Amino acid sequence: MVEITVNGKKYQVDKGITILEACNRLGISIPTLCNDDRLEPYGACRLCVVEIKGRRNLEASCSTKVRDGMEIETHSEKVIKARKEILDLLYSNHPEDCLTCEKAGECKLMDYCYEYGIKKGSYIGEKKKYPIDESNPFYYYDPNKCILCGKCVRVCRDLQGTSAIAFKNRGFNTKVSTPFDMGLATSDCVSCGNCVANCPVGALMPKKPEKFRTWEVKKVKTTCIYCGVGCQMYLLVKGNRVVGVEPARGKANNGLMCVKGRFGYGFINHPDRLKTPLIKRNGKFEEATWEEAYDLIVNKIKEIREKYGPDSLGGLSSAKCTNEENYLFQKMFRALIGTNNVDHCARL
Amino acid sequence: MTNSIEETLNTDLIFIIGSNTTETHPVISTFMKRAIKRGAKLIVADPRRIELSQLADVYLQIKPGTNVALLNGMMNVILEEELYDKEFIEKNTENFEAFREVIKGYTPEVAAQICNVDKEDIIKAARLYARAPKAGIYYTMGVTQHSTGTSGVMSISNLSLLCGNVGKESAGVNPLRGQNNVQGSTDMGAVPTDYPGYQKVFKPEVKEKFEKAWNAKLSGTVGLTVAEMMKEAEKGNLKFMYIMGENPMVSDPDISHVDKALRSLDFLVVQDLFLTETAEYADVVLPASSFAEKDGTFTNTERRVQRVRQGIKPVGNSKPDWQILSDIMKRLGHEKEYSHPSEIMEEIRSVTPQYGGITYERIEEEGLQWPCPDLSHPGTKYLHKDRIMRGKGLFMPIDYRESVETPDEEYPFILTTGRLRYHYHTRTLTGRVEGLNKLQPHSFMEINEATASRLGIADGEKVRVISRRGEIVVTARITDAVDENVLFIPFHFADTRVNYLTHTMDLDEYSKIPELKVTAVKLERIGS
Ligand code: SF4
Ligand code: SF4
Numbered sequence: 056m057v058e059i060t061v062n063g064k065k066y067q068v069d070k071g072i073t074i075l076e077a078c079n080r081l082g083i084s085i086p087t088l089c090n091d092d093r094l095e096p097y098g099a100c101r102l103c104v105v106e107i108k109g110r111r112n113l114e115a116s117c118s119t120k121v122r123d124g125m126e127i128e129t130h131s132e133k134v135i136k137a138r139k140e141i142l143d144l145l146y147s148n149h150p151e152d153c154l155t156c157e158k159a160g161e162c163k164l165m166d167y168c169y170e171y172g173i174k175k176g177s178y179i180g181e182k183k184k185y186p187i188d189e190s191n192p193f194y195y196y197d198p199n200k201c202i203l204c205g206k207c208v209r210v211c212r213d214l215q216g217t218s219a220i221a222f223k224n225r226g227f228n229t230k231v232s233t234p235f236d237m238g239l240a241t242s243d244c245v246s247c248g249n250c251v252a253n254c255p256v257g258a259l260m261p262k263k264p265e266k267f268r269t270w271e272v273k274k275v276k277t278t279c280i281y282c283g284v285g286c287q288m289y290l291l292v293k294g295n296r297v298v299g300v301e302p303a304r305g306k307a308n309n310g311l312m313c314v315k316g317r318f319g320y321g322f323i324n325h326p327d328r329l330k331t332p333l334i335k336r337n338g339k340f341e342e343a344t345w346e347e348a349y350d351l352i353v354n355k356i357k358e359i360r361e362k363y364g365p366d367s368l369g370g371l372s373s374a375k376c377t378n379e380e381n382y383l384f385q386k387m388f389r390a391l392i393g394t395n396n397v398d399h400c401a402r403l
Numbered sequence: 404m405t406n407s408i409e410e411t412l413n414t415d416l417i418f419i420i421g422s423n424t425t426e427t428h429p430v431i432s433t434f435m436k437r438a439i440k441r442g443a444k445l446i447v448a449d450p451r452r453i454e455l456s457q458l459a460d461v462y463l464q465i466k467p468g469t470n471v472a473l474l475n476g477m478m479n480v481i482l483e484e485e486l487y488d489k490e491f492i493e494k495n496t497e498n499f500e501a502f503r504e505v506i507k508g509y510t511p512e513v514a515a516q517i518c519n520v521d522k523e524d525i526i527k528a529a530r531l532y533a534r535a536p537k538a539g540i541y542y543t544m545g546v547t548q549h550s551t552g553t554s555g556v557m558s559i560s561n562l563s564l565l566c567g568n569v570g571k572e573s574a575g576v577n578p579l580r581g582q583n584n585v586q587g588s589t590d591m592g593a594v595p596t597d598y599p600g601y602q603k604v605f606k607p608e609v610k611e612k613f614e615k616a617w618n619a620k621l622s623g624t625v626g627l628t629v630a631e632m633m634k635e636a637e638k639g640n641l642k643f644m645y646i647m648g649e650n651p652m653v654s655d656p657d658i659s660h661v662d663k664a665l666r667s668l669d670f671l672v673v674q675d676l677f678l679t680e681t682a683e684y685a686d687v688v689l690p691a692s693s694f695a696e697k698d699g700t701f702t703n704t705e706r707r708v709q710r711v712r713q714g715i716k717p718v719g720n721s722k723p724d725w726q727i728l729s730d731i732m733k734r735l736g737h738e739k740e741y742s743h744p745s746e747i748m749e750e751i752r753s754v755t756p757q758y759g760g761i762t763y764e765r766i767e768e769e770g771l772q773w774p775c776p777d778l779s780h781p782g783t784k785y786l787h788k789d790r791i792m793r794g795k796g797l798f799m800p801i802d803y804r805e806s807v808e809t810p811d812e813e814y815p816f817i818l819t820t821g822r823l824r825y826h827y828h829t830r831t832l833t834g835r836v837e838g839l840n841k842l843q844p845h846s847f848m849e850i851n852e853a854t855a856s857r858l859g860i861a862d863g864e865k866v867r868v869i870s871r872r873g874e875i876v877v878t879a880r881i882t883d884a885v886d887e888n889v890l891f892i893p894f895h896f897a898d899t900r901v902n903y904l905t906h907t908m909d910l911d912e913y914s915k916i917p918e919l920k921v922t923a924v925k926l927e928r929i930g931s
Contacts, residue, residue, distance in 0.1 A: 285703025330719025
């Protein structure tokens with residue numbers, strides 16, 4: 056442990072962590088656009104600068120480690136001025152379409168501009184005019200909104216391990232791009248959307264099959280159904296429809312997902328969904344009530360068990376259903392029908 | 404998995420055998436790639452040159468069905484060069500000498516010949532594995548879907564014991580479970596041999612326990628597996644089937660046989676989200692709600708019980724599966740009624756020792772890993788920590804046996820099947836997601852360049868693939884991912900159902916798993 060002073064108050068914090076991390080743990084919020092605790096510090100946005108007593112320059116708190124006796128100011132006048140300058144520059148370079156931007160409500164640039172009172176960019180000049188890359192079926196990249204925080208590039212390389220994207224060009228013309236600038240569809244991209252989930256602004260965005268504003272949706276934490284990793288995720292719910300999915304941090308997935316879990320939710324509200332029980336009569340399915348269906352099933356079970364014995368009945372439970380459902384299924388066959396003929400397709 | 408997913412990050416060696424991890428468990432593969440970047444070594448053994456093989460220190464392109472020979476060959480080297488963990492074996496294992504006798508016959512030369520790989524690579528892999536302080540083995544259906552699948556699994560366990568990689572962090576034996584809740588449905592006793600918690604149906608004391616808990620008379624006879632049910636149905640002995648959320652008409656081997664079986668039934672109930680290929684055969688179809696419409700739990704591949712939460716109301720007139728089952732059970736005389744899945748979990752934990760400490764309250768924030776015997780237990784990150792579960796780790800002397808259907812003059816190729824990143828199982832769900840279909844619209848057959856040119860098959864050409872049971876037409880994709888006598892077709896697609904070709908002969912005698920990874924086939928050009 057080391058002792059540090061933040062904004063005039065003394066704290067004991069772990070040795071070897073960064074100032075940003077220490078402040079996060081202490082509940083002192085420092086703005087940052089490029090930091091992610093799963094990635095190496097990058098120091099690109101410099102929004103997290105703080106003043107350290109005895110040092111002439113402001114230091115990026117994401118890449119400066121705490122030292123015993125350090126005295127830190129996170130919101131001094133000098134710090135605030137520097138942050139305003141950075142935000143002003145970023146916003147001067149940004150398309151001013153926040154009213155219709157899909158990210159509105161969850162945009163970090165918007166949040167910080169609000170917090171630091173940046174109403175408009177004071178640097179007037181050329182704005183970027185790149186085409187939007189729409190080639191991927193699930194997300195798009197709008198280079199004009201990109202603030203070059205490098206999160207997507209680092210997430211794809213260091214967490215996802217695919218390295219499908221990289222920075223191209225320098226200075227004003229820098230943008231995120233695929234090899235040879237051929238579009239995302241021709242790259243090594245596996246459409247996991249992990250870059251998208253970490254974009255702080257509206258540059259990398261999921262394509263929305265249904266329009267919604269970020270504040271209109273309820274986020275419900277649940278578990279992915281597409282493989283045994285069990286990634287934790289949020290369903291984005293609007294009304295009675297699932298309109299999107301976002302990764303959550305779980306022990307097994309660390310905030311990452313793959314294409315199926317992330318974008319494969321379209322079946323939920325699909326028009327093909329079965330909506331009522333069906334009973335086959337003369338080779339054709341006819342709609343029925345639950346009562347009719349239940350009566351028929353229960354009568355058949357009783358009849359067949361009576362005639363041929365319980366072992367003439369069998370059931371396939373499902374590796375896609377919950378534990379509770381599997382439990383009930385085998386209990387039904389064992390305790391109420393009287394046979395151990397229960398299986399599921401674990402082997403397939 | 405004996406160990407946890409996040410432990411992969413700190414392992415010294417990853418040995419992947421029979422798992423295309425980047426496609427089937429994409430997020431686990433990200434952990435692997437990070438470990439490799441950090442310096443962990445990688446061995447890959449797979450008939451296909453999968454993505455991770457490019458990062459491997461040793462890649463073994465083994466002939467399908469030769470896992471046991473490869474593992475025995477590696478163990479032969481480890482024994483010969485005395486690289487094994489003597490102290491661990493002495494303290495924690497049994498039957499070492501008998502095992503050692505069998506392994507003697509598998510010199511690297513012998514194994515290399517069977518597996519059709521370079522003997523030096525076997526030696527190199529053996530040394531790498533044995534010298535790594537913490538080595539984890541990862542596998543999936545490439546090991547299990549063989550007539551000798553259980554032998555493959557036991558051989559993996561032998562290797563892990565031999566080098567003391569059991570009961571150790573970042574090591575272990577790690578089967579990656581395919582479907583989201585295979586682990587859980589097996590834990591819950593949805594198998595013919597076990598009650599929940601792997602308690603055997605044929606043990607009188609277990610039966611008595613459940614008769615008391617459930618207040619019912621129970622059968623002590625082991626039930627039928629899926630494949631056996633299909634056989635008995637075809638013979639007319641099984642009259643009634645209830646299929647919940649499964650689609651055997653696409654997923655099961657030898658579909659023509661499944662078709663006959665389902666037709667022979669007196670009555671079939673299918674419960675699903677969509678009118679699946681299997682539901683077409685049903686007498687009654689019950690509309691089930693999706694995971695987004697219900698509460699519950701899934702258990703992931705690292706034994707972590709995690710919450711499923713309801714986001715929307717059931718679509719249409721559908722009902723959650725638990726509700727449907729509860730309704731039918733009531734009509735069959737079940738006294739207990741459940742108003743919420745958490746009540747079912749309460750019952751589960753009262754009869755399943757591994758789940759004894761699992762409640763919805765405890766897993767609200769983060770899932771718990773079983774064994775979790777009581778309410779104060781923190782869950783188990785990796786198994787066998789202080790002692791091997793059954794007392795002592797048992798070495799199993801195992802010989803290599805050939806696959807059931809090996810290629811011959813008439814059917815000269817080995818067809819192997821598997822999964823793709825963009826689809827799930829029989830595409831009942833993913834086939835209804837536009838973007839996924841765009842990324843992977845059709846099935847295909849991987850064929851080696853040399854083979855294709857010998858047969859005059861062009862890339863993208865449609866070819867007929869014929870086995871002793873059936874035939875399908877599929878588009879050829881020329882690649883060096885497979886060896887000259889090996890073909891690969893994914894099993895997801897209903898329009899090119901590869902399971903018309905596969906067989907159900909000689910199921911693995913323990914697990915009753917079909918040999919989906921090895922089928923003998925021949926190829927015909929269409930119009931030739
Ligand atoms: S979607 Fe995934 S693979 Fe594609 S660029 Fe983003 S992080 Fe990389
Ligand atoms: S998001 Fe992908 S890796 Fe994660 S559980 Fe779902 S299918 Fe598996």
